[in-house]
Amino acid sequence: MDLLHIQLAALQHQLSFVATEPIDWKFYAQACSWAMTLFESYLLLRQYPLYSKTAPPPALAAHFDETTFRNSQLYGKDKAQFSLVAGLLKQAVDSAMLQYGLYAWAWGVSGRLMGRFGYGTEYEITQSLAFAGILFMVSSAVSIPLSVYQTFVLEEKHGFNKTSPSLFVTDLVKNWVLTSVIGGPFLAVFLYVFKWAGDRFVLWLMAFLLAFQIIMVVLYPTVIQPLFNKLSPLPDGDLRSRTEALARKLKFPLTHLYEIDGSKRSSHSNAYFFGLPWSKHIVIFDTLIKESKPDEVEAVLAHELGHWYHMHPTKLLCISQLHIFSILALFPAFLHAPQFVRAFDFPMTVAAHPPTMVAFFMFLMILTPIEAFIGIMLNIVSRRFEWEADRFAFELEDRLGVSEMHDMGDRLGRALITLHVKNLSTVWVDWLYSAYHHSHPTLVERLKALEGFKTKRASEEKKEQ
Ligand SMILES: [Zn+2]
Numbered sequence: 001m002d003l004l005h006i007q008l009a010a011l012q013h014q015l016s017f018v019a020t021e022p023i024d025w026k027f028y029a030q031a032c033s034w035a036m037t038l039f040e041s042y043l044l045l046r047q048y049p050l051y052s053k054t055a056p057p058p059a060l061a062a063h064f065d066e067t068t069f070r071n072s073q074l075y076g077k078d079k080a081q082f083s084l085v086a087g088l089l090k091q092a093v094d095s096a097m098l099q100y101g102l103y104a105w106a107w108g109v110s111g112r113l114m115g116r117f118g119y120g121t122e123y124e125i126t127q128s129l130a131f132a133g134i135l136f137m138v139s140s141a142v143s144i145p146l147s148v149y150q151t152f153v154l155e156e157k158h159g160f161n162k163t164s165p166s167l168f169v170t171d172l173v174k175n176w177v178l179t180s181v182i183g184g185p186f187l188a189v190f191l192y193v194f195k196w197a198g199d200r201f202v203l204w205l206m207a208f209l210l211a212f213q214i215i216m217v218v219l220y221p222t223v224i225q226p227l228f229n230k231l232s233p234l235p236d237g238d239l240r241s242r243t244e245a246l247a248r249k250l251k252f253p254l255t256h257l258y259e260i261d262g263s264k265r266s267s268h269s270n271a272y273f274f275g276l277p278w279s280k281h282i283v284i285f286d287t288l289i290k291e292s293k294p295d296e297v298e299a300v301l302a303h304e305l306g307h308w309y310h311m312h313p314t315k316l317l318c319i320s321q322l323h324i325f326s327i328l329a330l331f332p333a334f335l336h337a338p339q340f341v342r343a344f345d346f347p348m349t350v351a352a353h354p355p356t357m358v359a360f361f362m363f364l365m366i367l368t369p370i371e372a373f374i375g376i377m378l379n380i381v382s383r384r385f386e387w388e389a390d391r392f393a394f395e396l397e398d399r400l401g402v403s404e405m406h407d408m409g410d411r412l413g414r415a416l417i418t419l420h421v422k423n424l425s426t427v428w429v430d431w432l433y434s435a436y437h438h439s440h441p442t443l444v445e446r447l448k449a450l451e452g453f454k455t456k457r458a459s460e461e462k463k464e465q
Contacts, residue, residue: 008202008329015333018340025343029365030095036368037091043433044084050428051077059444060427063417072424075158082154086146093142098365101345106134107358108347125191128357129184136179144172158424163265174227182219186212187357194356202328209324213317214276221274221281231258234284239294243282243301249400252305256281263287270419271300273308280308291422292415299393299411306392312385319381323374327367334363375436382439387449394453409450416443 110130155161247254262285
């Protein structure tokens with residue numbers, strides 16, 4: 001422990017320039033965020049011409065009729081235009097907020113608001129909650145109109161929207177309530193641990209964040225998700241018996257098998273699992289069940305269980321712990337630098353003893369380029385995991401010795417194609433755009449990998465003969 005703290009102190013020493021050098025942090029934050037937005041726009045412009053291609057890639061030609069392909073291209077084009085405009089608009093607003101000192105203003109307003117209720121600046125956590133509330137409202141003012149457009153114009157136009165205006169409003173209200181009921185106490189404890197643990201906050205905060213993630217794994221399916229969707233036990237039948245048999249053979253601790261009414265909001269479809277190590281739930285979208293045959297859904301589940309078998313969620317959790325650790329380890333240098341907060345227009349009275357919330361918020365802002373890089377690295381890891389899960393599904397026959405699973409790869413391929421076609425997902429993808437945005441390999445890449453497994457198996461069988 002002490003060794004760790006010595007290392008952390010050495011790191012802070014390295015970063016001591018934050019408190020001493022006159023750096024224009026606001027300019028740096030502006031430059032970074034514009035660079036990111038322009039880079040994302042550039043990626044969209046690389047991707048955009050691909051939506052004008054008139055035929056799908058050869059590997060998919062047999063699965064797309066002309067109309068479906070045209071619709072998928074139009075849908076992609078509309079989404080790309082929307083992303084471009086929305087991205088630039090959000091950045092323009094964020095940039096103006098930063099330039100004109102809105103964050104300092106929001107901190108001042110929250111202080112005055114507190115004063116009305118008789119609380120002084122010594123109630124830093126309460127003021128931080130009010131500050132977060134104000135920023136949340138400001139950002140909602142931009143994101144809600146965009147979300148309305150996306151749901152009722154864009155998705156509606158392409159036949160995916162199933163959300164009624166009243167459902168949209170109820171969802172929004174539920175989200176707000178949840179954000180205050182869960183986000184508020186979370187933030188309060190987070191800030192409290194900072195104060196309470198002093199210089200040794202890194203490990204304490206990580207323990208708190210880990211505990212919070214575990215609590216959410218329990219709360220999400222039991223309390224949060226039922227607020228938005230109906231989860232009903234999957235009815236008896238072919239799919240249920242297939243899934244239960246698969247789980248039993250793999251020793252997957254399946255306790256609940258649900259069908260979810262994803263079609264309530266959208267026609268997009270999926271399947272996933274979650275839960276604690278000893279008790280897992282599998283959830284299948286009603287849309288997936290409708291669109292694919294039970295043996296194909298079984299292959300999708302085999303892929304999902306591949307993630308479990310290879311412990312992908314645990315590995316991702318470890319990576320995220322490392323990520324959190326690095327962020328927290330860098331932070332104190334910025335927390336103890338009045339001129340850092342001062343650069344964002346906070347008055348000297350505030351900057352002299354920077355409030356944790358304020359310093360952390362500004363600190364995250366200057367981390368954006370590093371975070372984007374980490375995002376690309378995580379995509380690489382995640383694609384590797386997808387490939388492993390596909391291979392797991394393909395190899396189930398050998399693993400379990402069940403000969404009727406010999407065509408698992410073909411079934412998975414068919415299910416992926418159906419999902420792709422029904423969702424009108426993009427078929428032509430620019431490699432750089434994909435590297436930045438996609439956590440999954442493209443459909444063509446996945447089908448090619450499945451073919452590759454098949455060829456490899458065929459040549460191995462030949463050798464044995
Ligand atoms: Zn997957």
